[in-house]
Amino acid sequence: MITRHFLTIPASAAGPERRVHYRKCGKGPVLLLVHQSPRSSKEYEPLMREWGAHFTCIAPDSPGFGQSDPLGGEPDIDAFAAATLEFVEVLGLNHCHAYGFHSGGIILAHAMKQRPSRFIALAIGGYPVWTAAEMELFGERYTVPFNPSAFGEHLTWLWNRVMEQSWFFPWFDVRDETRMSVAHADLARVQAIVMEMLDAGDAYRSGYRAALSAAPWIAPEHVATGPVLISAYNGDPLQGHIDRLPPLPAGWRTNKATSPAAHHADCLAFLLSHAGEACPNLAEDDSEGFIVAGGGLVHWRGKIGATHLVLHDPGAELSNPGPGGIAIDVPGHGLSDAADNLAIVVEEAACKLGTHEIIWPEVPIGDPVLLNPDLAPQRFGEHLQRAWGISRAEAFFRPWYDARAAAAIPVVQSEITPEAIALRTRARLRAGNAARQWHEALVKARA
Known part of the structure; x- marks a missing residue:
């Protein structure tokens, strides 16, 4: 069974007291799962039920998403990474495995940059390496303000934005050249993302901005890290970004999977190939x-x-x-x-x-x-x-x-x-x- 918990992060020099909501499932060594924007830890529930047979899966809502408090100001990717490490520390973990998808993977890579010894092994699903032209194209168009309007007009925009992001990438660039191969009209899936956007509100922009403006981090030769797998499946718009990566250090490798299921299977096998520690007692409010x-x-x-x-x-x-x-x-x-x-x-x-x-x-x-x-x-x-x-x-x-x-x-x-x-x-x-x-x-x- 997936359980849910709250954990208060004490005030520090980095910022005021804030609350984190997290999901937990399974047994064995701890696997930290960090979700993509603008989702929440709820997106990992199916994966947690599967991977919980091997790991104690811990999936927090990133700051500003789901039921977690946002970070103040205009946080960059390093602030989200530091907040993730702060959560891990207050939770009571010394070392853990980790998996992140898209912006979740970016956050974890930068967390590894800050504390290489914290992660036993890291699997990333879709690691973006944006070109200057792509970053200019995204700009503020990808993160338009999202505030309620008197008669609910914002909800019309939200529904169509979420629906069409599976049709075109980026969602606002409506051309045959930008069509996605995984287009759908899955109302339950769209509704789930819409509800997560309603939870995040305008704070969703902070997470997106941080991820879209972040440079990919690859460990330099003099920095020792745990092993890293960067994987992406057919249909993932970031699969082509694997070819943009610079030469990887020892212990880092890439993989192109044929499907989401194959991607998850490859990531699980990779994580299981590295022994972890027993899960300690975890903190909660x-x-x-x-x-x-x-x-x-x-x-x-x-x-x-x-x-x-x-x-x-x-x-x-x-x-x-x-x-x-x-x-x-x-x-x-x-x-x-x-x-x-x-x-x-x-x-x-x-x-x-x-x-x-x-x-x-x-x-x-x-x-x-x-x-x-x-x-x-x-x-x-x-x-x-x-x-x-x-x-x-x-x-x-x-x-x-x-x-x-x-x-x-x-x-x-x-x-x-x-x-x-x-x-x-x-x-x-x-x-x-x-x-x-x-x-x-x-x-x-x-x-």
């Missing part, structure tokens, strides 16, 4: 985390053994538990896994968290089916605009679908800022059909 309830993970924040458990409304997310309290994301909402019987899982979670007083929210006014329509991904992203429209309308009417004077509620300006609507929209999209389940469960619980 005690004020926020995840527990197993109902067969899935439930996200909590507050104090274990609190006097009361605070629950949120359908389609919302974890509430402020207040002094002495604890709060959870109801199953299927926020960061919690989905479940069949939400009320039973909530009670199980309360017991495991050491509290038996549950503060249930009021039953929302309105029909649960109308309040919580289907928001399954649609071909042209219409579901995103629907979620935004609902999240805006609910600030004006109760229930939101009853746009009559009789259903009007006072306008609270702080609730209709694009940022506030964006948070409600993300929560609604995360919940999906679980919002209706939770509404119906509340009706029964409060009967």
